[in-house]
Amino acid sequence: MSLLDPLSHALATVVAVAHAGLTGAGLDPGSGTTWVLSVAAVVVTVRLALVPLAVHGARQARAAARARPQLRALAERYRDRRDAASLRAYAEERRAVAAEHRLSPWGCLPLLAQLPVWFALYHLLTDVAAGTPVGALDGGLVASLGAATVLGVPLAQRGYLGAGAAHLAVVAGLALGAAALSFPTQRLALASADVPEAMARVQQLLPALSVAGLLVAGGFVPLALLVYWGLNNGWTLGQTVVLRRLVPVGSG
Numbered sequence: 001m002s003l004l005d006p007l008s009h010a011l012a013t014v015v016a017v018a019h020a021g022l023t024g025a026g027l028d029p030g031s032g033t034t035w036v037l038s039v040a041a042v043v044v045t046v047r048l049a050l051v052p053l054a055v056h057g058a059r060q061a062r063a064a065a066r067a068r069p070q071l072r073a074l075a076e077r078y079r080d081r082r083d084a085a086s087l088r089a090y091a092e093e094r095r096a097v098a099a100e101h102r103l104s105p106w107g108c109l110p111l112l113a114q115l116p117v118w119f120a121l122y123h124l125l126t127d128v129a130a131g132t133p134v135g136a137l138d139g140g141l142v143a144s145l146g147a148a149t150v151l152g153v154p155l156a157q158r159g160y161l162g163a164g165a166a167h168l169a170v171v172a173g174l175a176l177g178a179a180a181l182s183f184p185t186q187r188l189a190l191a192s193a194d195v196p197e198a199m200a201r202v203q204q205l206l207p208a209l210s211v212a213g214l215l216v217a218g219g220f221v222p223l224a225l226l227v228y229w230g231l232n233n234g235w236t237l238g239q240t241v242v243l244r245r246l247v248p249v250g251s252g
Contacts, residue, residue, distance in 0.1 A: 002123070004116060004119055004120045004123055008127075009134065010135075011046070011117075011121055013135060013136040014041060014042050015038050015124075015137060016136035016141060018038040018042070019035070019038040019141065030147060032148040032149045034148070035145050035148045035224070036155075036227055039224060039231065040231050042121065043231045043235055044235075046117055050113075050114055050117070051239075053113055053114065054239060055243065055246075058246075060103065062247055063101045063103050064101075067097050067100070067103055071097055074090060125224045126225065128142050128145055128156075129146065129155065129222030129223075129225070145224065150223060150227065151166070152166055152167070152170070153166075153167050153170045154223065155223045156222055157222065158220060160172060160219050170223075171226065172218070174226040174227065175215050175217075175218030177230045178229040179210070179215055180211075181236075181237050182211060182236075183210065185236050
């Protein structure tokens with residue numbers, strides 16, 4: 001039993017409940033539309049649950065941006081001072097700046113807290129696409145999802161190569177869509193970051209690397225996971241834009 005199994009089962013319950021609700025509303029239980037909307041329900045549920053962490057992370061990022069000029073000035077002032085007294089004074093002044101701007105030493109926790117969710121979702125959709133029941137997604141539901149299609153391509157299908165050009169167009173289109181949504185999100189994140197020049201040069205490559213990674217992954221993962229990535233990246237882009245307005249750099 002994997003440590004992620006309880007989380008995967010919880011997410012499977014969200015998918016199953018959403019599918020039951022959509023079916024009860026009159027949608028075809030075996031249609032691709034119903035299953036895509038069920039995957040969308042997972043995105044909405046998970047991202048709403050993580051909104052407080054996202055807001056906290058945005059505030060910490062803005063606080064770090066405000067504090068960075070003072071921290072740079074401190075580093076410059078103590079650059080050539082290596083005696084014990086100077087090192088203690090430097091550490092104390094850094095703590096004072098962090099306290100002034102309410103910087104948390106655990107500012108990266110919001111991001112780290114999301115990682116188990118992403119891994120659990122990956123395993124859930126991969127297992128279901130492979131025909132393996134997971135929690136509330138029993139054999140019948142798994143078979144239904146596996147048979148459902150998006151523009152003629154099964155949600156359980158993997159890779160770019162399949163039944164002709166139409167298959168390639170659908171898979172490539174979803175991969176490109178997810179990548180296209182990821183690129184501006186990364187650019188917006190970098191635009192609000194104030195990092196040392198050497199690190200900034202490396203970070204400038206991140207949007208392109210993210211796009212390349214999604215395009216490569218599109219050749220190996222189930223179509224259902226590409227659907228999830230596209231929906232999730234769309235949410236991330238919208239959330240980033242909203243948080244930039246609600247939590248500007250000058251806010252506390």
